[in-house]
Structure formats: structure tokens, C-alpha cells
Amino acid sequence: MTVQPTETPRGDQAVEFSRLQLPDGHPSVKSGNVGVLLVNLGTPDATDYWPMRRYLREFLSDKRVIEWPRAIWYPILYGIVLMTRPGKSGKAYEEIWNHEKSESPLRTITRSQSEKLAEMLGDPGSRVKVDWAMRYGQPSIPDKLKALKEDGCDRILVFPLYPQYSATTTATVNDVVCRTLLKMRWQPAIRTVPPYHDDPVYVEALAKSVERHLAGLDFDPEVVLTSYHGIPQSYFRKGDPYHCHCMKTTRLLRKVLGWDENRLRVTFQSRFGPEEWLQPYTDKTVEKLARDGVKNIAVMNPGFVADCLETLEEIAGEAGEIFEENGGENFTHIPCLNDSDLGMDVIAHVVRRELGGWI
Numbered sequence: 001m002t003v004q005p006t007e008t009p010r011g012d013q014a015v016e017f018s019r020l021q022l023p024d025g026h027p028s029v030k031s032g033n034v035g036v037l038l039v040n041l042g043t044p045d046a047t048d049y050w051p052m053r054r055y056l057r058e059f060l061s062d063k064r065v066i067e068w069p070r071a072i073w074y075p076i077l078y079g080i081v082l083m084t085r086p087g088k089s090g091k092a093y094e095e096i097w098n099h100e101k102s103e104s105p106l107r108t109i110t111r112s113q114s115e116k117l118a119e120m121l122g123d124p125g126s127r128v129k130v131d132w133a134m135r136y137g138q139p140s141i142p143d144k145l146k147a148l149k150e151d152g153c154d155r156i157l158v159f160p161l162y163p164q165y166s167a168t169t170t171a172t173v174n175d176v177v178c179r180t181l182l183k184m185r186w187q188p189a190i191r192t193v194p195p196y197h198d199d200p201v202y203v204e205a206l207a208k209s210v211e212r213h214l215a216g217l218d219f220d221p222e223v224v225l226t227s228y229h230g231i232p233q234s235y236f237r238k239g240d241p242y243h244c245h246c247m248k249t250t251r252l253l254r255k256v257l258g259w260d261e262n263r264l265r266v267t268f269q270s271r272f273g274p275e276e277w278l279q280p281y282t283d284k285t286v287e288k289l290a291r292d293g294v295k296n297i298a299v300m301n302p303g304f305v306a307d308c309l310e311t312l313e314e315i316a317g318e319a320g321e322i323f324e325e326n327g328g329e330n331f332t333h334i335p336c337l338n339d340s341d342l343g344m345d346v347i348a349h350v351v352r353r354e355l356g357g358w359i
């Protein structure tokens with residue numbers, strides 16, 4: 001049977017129109033919708049050994065994350081890391097786990113961001129379909145791209161939820177998207193969201209979140225750290241722009257807040273392995289500040305779109321302990337923008353801009 005191509009106008013009428021024009025026996029094909037896929041890093045399904053191991057294995061096998069030659073890295077990964085880290089990280093996840101929903105905070109918040117964005121972008125029945133996925137673990141990017149396509153999205157905007165670009169985060173999301181397209185006969189058109197580390201709406205939202213948080217305290221932090229996830233120094237030297245993006249976000253934030261370099265500082269957290277990572281390290285800085293006699297500090301995480309293990313356990317928990325153990329008095333963690341009104345305004349602003357010409 002020869003199928004004549006039918007012209008498909010956009011919108012819900014398009015679906016109706018093409019159905020009416022289809023020859024007998026032709027499967028009905030939905031079209032004319034636009035998909036938005038929010039993607040965050042990923043998270044284990046549970047905190048015990050095997051789910052933790054599965055998640056870490058997928059994450060730490062990614063060549064964008066660990067660039068060492070496989071012949072050197074795999075014996076270390078399988079022989080040491082996957083024997084010890086699932087237990088240690090599982091305990092850390094246990095401390096921040098959302099027991100009510102049996103999932104990590106990152107999953108809870110990302111889902112909520114997706115639901116709220118769907119409400120902000122259109123009425124029920126709108127042709128913009130919003131969904132979310134994780135780079136590692138579930139729900140996976142390939143599954144969600146296929147589901148959106150089946151739901152009539154012939155144009156999809158993929159949003160890696162990282163304001164600052166890094167090959168270890170943004171690029172690896174885009175890699176999976178491209179690998180998924182490689183296997184699709186009928187591909188949707190794809191756009192990916194660029195970094196937005198210097199977008200005024202994002203920087204203003206960060207500033208407001210700082211001001212609101214500080215207004216609710218009974219102490220005034222002498223120093224506020226903007227703590228970003230680190231990457232190995234060698235990745236930066238090879239051309240990853242992440243460090244510059246972090247520095248720029250904080251520089252712009254200082255300007256909006258009217259603070260100097262001493263009050264709002266940049267640090268890097270979450271190092272992994274023996275290599276040198278971006279510095280100054282957050283934990284060492286917190287320790288030194290306390291030892292130098294600083295009594296009150298705040299730490300925020302502008303690079304994390306949602307609170308997660310790295311912000312709740314490593315900063316709100318561990319860094320706070322380090323500060324107090326070394327003579328500090330008051331430590332506060334400023335929450336990520338999450339699904340707050342400020343956070344959702346940033347996400348919706350970036351999405352609306354990147355959907356230009358599509359809706």
C-alpha cells in the first residue's frame with residue numbers, strides 16, 4: 001500500500017485532520033505536539049547495596065564522568081569502588097531519603113518541577129507536553145523521548161538541568177539523546193537548552209533566595225559561600241568551561257547583592273578519587289573560616305537546580321558539622337531554588353525562550 005504524505009497543520013486539529021485523511025488500515029499517528037523533557041543527574045532506586053551499586057556502576061562507567069582509560073579504571077571500579085562505595089553512599093542517602101515516597105529528594109523535586117512547569121505552560125489539553133527523566137537510573141531518557149514521540153511530539157526541547165555547562169553533566173545528557181535518535185526511524189526535531197549561568201532571571205532569583213533566607217535568621221553571616229560541585233582540574237585544563245561559568249554566576253550574584261569578594265566566595269565540593277579537583281574546596285574553606293574566627297556563615301549551591309545528596313547531606317549536614325567542630329557558631333544552608341516560585345520562574349523563563357518559534 002502506498003501512503004500519500006498528508007500535510008499536517010500544527011495543533012490538535014492536526015491530529016484530527018491526519019486521522020480523517022488516513023487510508024484504510026493505516027495506523028493513526030499523533031503529531032503536532034511539542035515536548036519538553038527536564039533531565040537531572042539521576043539517583044538510586046533504593047539505598048541498599050544492589051540498587052546503589054547499579055546506579056553507581058552506570059554513573060561511574062560514563063566516559064564523560066571518568067576519563068581514565070578503561071583498562072586502568074575498570075579494575076579499580078569493579079575491584080574497589082563498587083565493593084565499598086554502595087554501602088557508604090547508601091548510608092548517606094538514607095539520611096536524606098524521602099521515606100514517605102520511598103525515593104530520593106532529587107526525584108521528588110524533579111517530578112514536582114515537571115508538574116508545575118506543565119501547569120505554567122498551558123491549560124489541560126495543551127499541545128506542550130512536559131515530562132522528566134534522569135541521566136542515570138530511572139526514568140530513562142530513551143524511554144521518555146520515545147513516550148513523548150508516541151504522544152505526538154514531533155519537536156522536543158531537552159533541558160539538562162545544569163545552569164553551568166560541563167561535559168560531565170550537560171554533554172552526557174545530550175550524548176544519550178543523540179544515541180537514542182540514532183536508533184529512531186522517525187525522529188522528532190530536537191533542541192537542547194544551553195547553559196544559563198549568566199541569565200539575569202536566574203541570577204535575580206538566586207539573589208532573592210539569599211535575601212529571603214537571611215531575613216529569616218537571627219544571625220548575620222559574615223561570609224556566604226557559593227559552593228559548586230567540583231570537577232577534576234584536568235578537565236578544566238582540557239577546555240571544560242564549567243569553572244568559568246561558576247565564577248561568572250557568582251560575580252553577577254555579587255553585583256546584584258552589592259557584596260564584595262570577601263562576603264560572597266566561590267568554593268567547590270564533592271571531590272572523588274585521588275586527582276586534584278577545582279579549588280578552593282568547600283570543606284577545607286569551611287574549616288579554615290571557623291579556625292580563623294569567623295562565627296557565622298551561610299552556604300548556598302547555585303549549580304544545583306534541586307536539593308539532593310550533595311547539598312543536603314554534604315553541605316547542610318557535613319559542612320555544618322565541620323564548621324561547628326572547628327569553633328564556628330552559626331551555620332545555615334540556603335536551599336536550592338527547587339520547585340519554589342522563584343525556581344519555577346527560572347525554569348519557565350528558560351523553556352519559553354528556547355521554545356521560540358515552536359509555540
Ligand SMILES: C=CC1=C(C)c2cc3[nH]c(cc4nc(cc5[nH]c(cc1n2)c(C)c5CCC(=O)O)C(CCC(=O)O)=C4C)c(C)c3C=C
Pocket residue numbers: 041042043044059065066085089104106162166168169229230231232242270272303304307308309310
Ligand atoms: C566521579 C566523578 C564525578 C564528577 C566529575 C561529577 C560531576 C558532577 N556531578 C554533579 C551533580 C551531582 N552529583 C551527584 C552525585 C554524585 N556525583 C558523583 C561523582 C561525580 N560527579 C558521585 C559518585 C555521586 C553519587 C553519590 C556519591 O556516591 O557520592 C548528585 C546527587 C544525586 C542525588 O541522587 O542526590 C548531583 C546532583 C555536577 C553538577 C557535576 C559537575 C559539574
Ligand SMILES: [Fe+2]
Pocket residue numbers: 229270
Ligand atoms: Fe556528582
Ligand SMILES: [Fe+2]
Pocket residue numbers: 270309310314
Ligand atoms: Fe558528595
